[in-house]
Amino acid sequence: MVFWGKRKRAETEKQDAADKDLAVRAQTALVATDERIRTTLDELEFASAELGANATKDLRDGLDAVKQHMREAFELHQLNHDHIPDTPEELRTRNARIVQLCDWAENVLDERTEVLRERIEKIREAPSVREQTAREAERIAGLLPGAEQTIERLRHRYSAEALQRIGANPTEGHQLIEFARHSIDVARRRREAGRRDDALVALEAAIEAVRRAQRILDAVDDFEIEAIRAQNTLADVVADSRSDIAEARLERQTTGVTTAIAALEDALGALTPPGVSGDPFSELARVSELNAALDQAREHAQRHIPSLEHVSHDVDASDRAITSARSFIDSHRGAIGADARTRLAEAERIRIDAGTLVADEDTRERAQQLARRSASLAHEAMQIAQRDIDRARQDNWGGPGMGMGMGGGYGRRGGMGGGDMLGGLIGGAILGGLIGDIFD
Structure with missing residues (x-):
């Protein structure tokens, strides 16, 4: 019996370790595949522009199937990760399926991109692409001071919490542009030395850095637009809330309704007054x-x-939350883990379902529940993504001071120190043997 008990414990421990x-x-595959999809979308844009829509149709169809x-x-x-407890077998089955789906997606993308790889590489070997990338880098560099001025102007209108998602964007943009310039120089020197493969890797890194810098700039512009939309939506939600409170007071009162009215009135009373910097995104969510x-309490009554x-x-509130979360995650892809990406994907899926149910009175209640759930998941995605960004900056740059830290070794996701925006770029540079030149 003692022998059997020890053997049983050993088997259990072995299974637990395998499950972990x-x-x-599963989580690593989910992040890697999601990042692969986003990178392939960038490649598809370039290939479509250079080769035409017909030549890239198979890749586009493959991407649609993978997504x-x-x-x-x-x-x-x-x-x-929901609130419902799961058995080890359920978790094991789901994680195995996630790995299977991610492997299938990677294989599909490998197959479809390989067909175009040679043609794309020949195009990118052309000096004109390198020069075009250099011009684009300089154009973005000229726009970064304007982004800094925009953020300074926004500080008078929005709180530090609201600006947290874009406050560091100009600094990150400058670092990306410097990385791009240096990579372009490496690509030029390697090409002149006859090392075309290394030159192509360096040029790929420069192109991706320029793309990310552009997204960072776009995020600053999008913030102001989305903030205005959030304020407008908030005004509508506040008006609806006051109307709901007035209606609820005339209906049958229950403990749940009374408690919900008090909580909503407290939130309305705590809203940022006109002329004071606030956070419309958080207030809208609250x-x-x-x-x-x-509404739920009234429905029960x-x-x-x-x-x-x-x-x-x-x-509308769901759309605003999803747009903000998607923009934020796209701007800092290298540091975002599986949880934030999963919340966003689930929010987008639920939002699509909600849109199909709005018109019909019989399903409108369900549509409202789905829209609210979608907005909640999008806000969760934003919060988790912000934690990922903060953790990446702490791990990779040695703290919130945002120093470059290029000599600090590898970060927690396998990228070099230097922050989330560079981690995804320089992996290819390492594989190409360029790291000594890029960071000499």
């Missing part, structure tokens, strides 16, 4: 959440169908 390893593999199946992978990862809680106007406001 599978969970890590469709990856929704299942993100949904499975979300199920692994008021929308409490408004949803009041008295069943009713929400109006099309109410549901439309919830859908």
